[in-house]
Amino acid sequence: MTSKYRPQIPGCIGDLDKGTKYITGPDNRLLYANDNFCAFIRKPKSEQIGHTLGYLLAFICLIPATVFVSLIVFVFNTSNDYDVKIETVCIFALIGCFLGFYAILPELYQNLFTRRGAPIIFNRKTGKVYVNESYFFNFKFLKNPLTYLHPNKKRIKEYDWAYLQGVVVHNFSRYSRNSTILMVCKPNTHKTIDHILLDPLRAGIGSYMVWGWVNNFMCANDLISLNDGKYKWEQETQFKKEIIEGQGWPDWMVEAFNATTHDELAVIKQKYNVEAS
Numbered sequence: 001m002t003s004k005y006r007p008q009i010p011g012c013i014g015d016l017d018k019g020t021k022y023i024t025g026p027d028n029r030l031l032y033a034n035d036n037f038c039a040f041i042r043k044p045k046s047e048q049i050g051h052t053l054g055y056l057l058a059f060i061c062l063i064p065a066t067v068f069v070s071l072i073v074f075v076f077n078t079s080n081d082y083d084v085k086i087e088t089v090c091i092f093a094l095i096g097c098f099l100g101f102y103a104i105l106p107e108l109y110q111n112l113f114t115r116r117g118a119p120i121i122f123n124r125k126t127g128k129v130y131v132n133e134s135y136f137f138n139f140k141f142l143k144n145p146l147t148y149l150h151p152n153k154k155r156i157k158e159y160d161w162a163y164l165q166g167v168v169v170h171n172f173s174r175y176s177r178n179s180t181i182l183m184v185c186k187p188n189t190h191k192t193i194d195h196i197l198l199d200p201l202r203a204g205i206g207s208y209m210v211w212g213w214v215n216n217f218m219c220a221n222d223l224i225s226l227n228d229g230k231y232k233w234e235q236e237t238q239f240k241k242e243i244i245e246g247q248g249w250p251d252w253m254v255e256a257f258n259a260t261t262h263d264e265l266a267v268i269k270q271k272y273n274v275e276a277s
Helices: 045-074 084-112 145-149 204-218 233-244 251-256 262-271
Strands: 012-016 030-033 037-040 120-123 128-134 154-160 164-170 177-185 192-203
Touching (some): 045 084, 128 251, 154 251, 251 262
Antiparallel strands (some): 030 037, 128 154
């Protein structure tokens, strides 16, 4: 199914409308919620460890394969009797190895350098969304090779909920798992300028449940419970100490989590000399 948001994301199943009509279920992704903001984890520790080991194994296996094919192409092809067909196959195999590295490295980096589950914060009073994540924690395939020299590079941004649109994307695997992507659109258009992974790799209907919970929260719907998360309503200090503190979140942003009006948010930004968005 095609998406109305452009450019089109490969594997798109469909666009998600905002509202309270979806089945909700925070599962183990909701960390904390109060009357102002909620925080969702996007990379549970067990999943992160499993993916790290899987991609690390694939990376290690590619190394000897690449060396072997490179030797055949560049060292053992000097003989006049060398089979041109074998050389052609090996050249394609070598290209495949390099493409494999290019595909595996971002996933490996994403899992190795994602800290505390890469929480995403939604403030329903100001309509702002905050992310602090590894640069590699995204859906983009094409990346500047120089970024691999900076594995700790981060993306720390503030977004407007009004300009975030949901899309469900299939992962093309035999296990039929989906991801929910937040498309960041230019105001009043369907042109996307950025994207955020909201709920990576869920099976079936599960891929809609976090989206449904977030929508209910942002609409201030009573169908959800603010005590559904790992940390209860009164444990905000503990949540910030264990999840937020020491992870590079700007002070103004942490304070903005609890802003209740746009005027209050403007005062916070002015206090920290942050350019108003």
